[in-house]
Amino acid sequence: MRLPCRGIGLIGMGLLLAASPLAAAPPAEVAKLHVLLVFDTTDEALETSLKIDEKRMRAFLRSTIPENRFSMTVLKGKKVTRQDILGHYQKAKPKAEDGLLFFYGGHGATDPVKKHYFQLAIGEDLPRADVRKAMEAKKTALVMLLSDCCSTPQKITGVVQRDIQSLEGTKQIHPTVRCLLFQARGTVDVTAATDAPSWSDNLQGGVFTRTLCKMMTKDVKSLDGNGDGFVTWREFFPRLQRDTQDTFKTWKVDMTARGANIDTGTQKPSSFDLGKEGSASYAVVGIENGTTRTLVYRFRWMGESEWKDASLAMGERKVHFLLLKDAQQALPDLEFEINGRMLPSRKAGKWTGEGTPSFDDGRSYRLGPRKK
Numbered sequence: 001m002r003l004p005c006r007g008i009g010l011i012g013m014g015l016l017l018a019a020s021p022l023a024a025a026p027p028a029e030v031a032k033l034h035v036l037l038v039f040d041t042t043d044e045a046l047e048t049s050l051k052i053d054e055k056r057m058r059a060f061l062r063s064t065i066p067e068n069r070f071s072m073t074v075l076k077g078k079k080v081t082r083q084d085i086l087g088h089y090q091k092a093k094p095k096a097e098d099g100l101l102f103f104y105g106g107h108g109a110t111d112p113v114k115k116h117y118f119q120l121a122i123g124e125d126l127p128r129a130d131v132r133k134a135m136e137a138k139k140t141a142l143v144m145l146l147s148d149c150c151s152t153p154q155k156i157t158g159v160v161q162r163d164i165q166s167l168e169g170t171k172q173i174h175p176t177v178r179c180l181l182f183q184a185r186g187t188v189d190v191t192a193a194t195d196a197p198s199w200s201d202n203l204q205g206g207v208f209t210r211t212l213c214k215m216m217t218k219d220v221k222s223l224d225g226n227g228d229g230f231v232t233w234r235e236f237f238p239r240l241q242r243d244t245q246d247t248f249k250t251w252k253v254d255m256t257a258r259g260a261n262i263d264t265g266t267q268k269p270s271s272f273d274l275g276k277e278g279s280a281s282y283a284v285v286g287i288e289n290g291t292t293r294t295l296v297y298r299f300r301w302m303g304e305s306e307w308k309d310a311s312l313a314m315g316e317r318k319v320h321f322l323l324l325k326d327a328q329q330a331l332p333d334l335e336f337e338i339n340g341r342m343l344p345s346r347k348a349g350k351w352t353g354e355g356t357p358s359f360d361d362g363r364s365y366r367l368g369p370r371k372k
Helices: 044-064 082-091 128-136 175-182 207-215 233-257
Strands: 002-006 033-039 070-076 099-111 115-118 142-150 153-155 185-191 198-201 270-276 280-289 295-301 308-312 317-323 334-338 349-353 363-367
Touching (some): 033 044, 142 198, 198 207, 198 233, 207 233
Parallel strands (some): 033 099, 099 142, 280 363
Antiparallel strands (some): 002 142, 185 270, 280 349
16 A cells, blocks of 8 residues: 655725624625546556545535535546646636636645646646636636645555545535635635645545545534634634644554654645635715714614614714625614604615725715704
């Protein structure tokens, strides 16, 4: 049996109510995820572990995403060439609202000129940047590159090959997979190791691949760093790094006991890009104090039970905004009262974008002196 190590990756009157900071609402799901799995099984040192990784990735996708929400193409053996990989994206015709996922298992390395590249067993090497460029040229909502790259093979004894069990299909997208593979935006680009080999064996395949699949099936709450009910890649990736290192540590002890020579101290995934936060939609009301005194008031959005206290200095302008659960949500009115007197509710305007809205992004109102 062989123990491969996988490649090096350096690779009227209205009030403005000041809103407390809120996390941006996640974007809508991409309509369909188009997956390309590439396993360079021509290399004998990697063939067995990559077959395990293929089964693991197939099982992961099938068990977390409904059949009608993703397509899957697998390239392996003699089909793993520069021409076949780039040709796949040249011929692909995804829609703008779709997402692309590329997963590579095989050899990889870093070069001062080519940077990080896939060291293919057949034909030319393939720079990672070329794959990314081909994917981004399709102008889809999401582009994702994940790689478990290999380097020098090493021998091990006493390991019995174990198959990955087939899993049942699902009718619903797993909540964490929804966040990371359907609601992320921009380009996510991650590889299995930082300035070190990425390891695998003939028992469970790649250390990174098994950790990635396990992490993506954890519940949202355990991965949600800011408690907003959503997992971004910026929240997920540090956990992926730590869990990969933990998996490697345990794995190294076991493999060393079996007679393997593991000559690196850790395996820490590296990111080239973690996407963008994406746009969000808000109900927005801007308020200007046109009186000659400071206004002290209470406010709430229609449907809320609790009032909040606020004040507005003479001539001051502020904005009050409410994060919408989705872009189609009806806009609530803004309710407020001054000195115990309830004022007419005010209509909000809608703003969608990255960051948070400003005074002029919604409907604005000026509080002036009461007419006699």
